[in-house]
Amino acid sequence: MSLEQFKNRNVGTQAYKMIESEPTPPTGMGRFERVVKRTFKGELFVGLGVTMREMINALFKGEMHTIKYPMEKLPISPRYRAIHDMLRLLESGHYRCIGCGLCEKICISDCIRMDTRYDENQRKEVTEYTINFGRCIFCGYCAEVCPELAIVHGGRYETASEQRASFSLFEDMLTPIDALKQQKEFDGFGAVTPNADNAIKKTPLAY
């Protein structure tokens, strides 16, 4: 199943076919004629053909619906909101978070806690950052409000663990430094729209 099929939510635009059902004939002879007509019409064999066709498609044309879940996974939408990711700057590898605290402020379930201090370069340094995933409702406001696209929603939806804290420390969510090349820019909630460049206009300075 491809992502395009998965994202097709246009229910009702498919080619539905209405079943023609005529009223039951009132007379016994009419009903008898209907039985005879249906018997020799071969509709039952159409049904057999459908199941055989589906079996052949499934076995030989790769149209099997089953996803062997732990081994195979369905593609998820980029807008899916699962466990958060903390992204890094691609150039320097430093984390993007500037410690502004907007995510902590906007969080409606009040589950983000952060602590910052000034480092030796007078830059804000994040010393503590945790998300309480027992409270988080995955609304996506933190990702939307983040001015640096530092906190985003990732695709980790398998959130069973021995401790709730297993995902929720800053280091757990941060892109590993050796996986920096694989870090993907976030497409989802709060991200820059694809046509952002066209939407930029000059600031009207002539008053």
Added chain:
Amino acid sequence: MEIVNVAVLPEVTSAGVIIKAIIILAIISAIAGFGTYLERKVLAFMQRRLGPMHVGPYGLLQIAADGIKLFTKEDIVPQNANKLIFKIAPTITAATAFIALAAVPVFPDFTIPEWIPLLGGVFVPSIAADINIGILFILGMMAAGLYGPLLAGMAQANKWGIIGSARTAIQFLSYEVVTGLSILAPIMLVGSLSLVDFNNYQSGGFGSWMMWQQPVAFILFLIAGFAETNRTPFDLLEHEAEIVSGYATEYSGMRWGMFFIGEYANMITVSVLAAVVFMGGYNDLGFVAGWLIVVLKIAFVFFLMLWVRASWPHIRPDQLMWLCWKVLMPIAVINVVITGFVMMV
């Protein structure tokens, strides 16, 4: 034919028959168990699923897992049930299904090699009970099998069970009539009740198959066979959507498993009957050997049952009775009469 057989073949001893019975019991039980695997797989493929996949390669050992589950499950006998009948009923289903197989030729005959102690030199016949009324015996035993669901449903003090056994009575009893009448026309043509004679009658290749001479009887026999083995369009005895599990509602563990084994053994019996009586039996077809062709035919009829289950919906009990008494039985009688006239002329 009978005389020639007796002259050529070694003497059939009781030891040979007992060994044959044990072989049939073991192998048909195993095939019946494997049938459940096949059914799940075929149904799954037809619904574009994978079916059992995790026990063994491609789920092949699923039967073992099921067997362990069935054997180790708690054996519950309901409080108000008639305990004796409740316990006997599954045995009736399984036993009659295997007794019916006694008159069916299963696997070629062989002699146990001399070097094996005790049993060396014993001749094991291809057919456990070589009686000359084979078809009558098989049909009779399959008909006696209806006592299994009937007694089970009535003994278990459960209303779903009562409905299930009532449906057993109407369905099995009615469709016995159609089975008997539909197979009567081929019996008239062949003039014998022995399966061997049926096989020899159709030895002239593809064109001599009984299903070309008696197409109506063939279709009627298939429909009635589906009803008698309790397969889907006529799966009313344990129709989950309506009556929970029908006659098997209160059963658990191996008692329930015996109903299942009986049902699958009956499916095999009906497949064998259809293959031998209507589809040319175990005669060689062109270059294909007879034993292979009969296995293929039996497998096809078995597959047809699964295929139909995946494709067609259930019918209501009143439709079932309507079909049996007002449609199939008159057609069967007319078929017998016409066959009789054609034979006289």
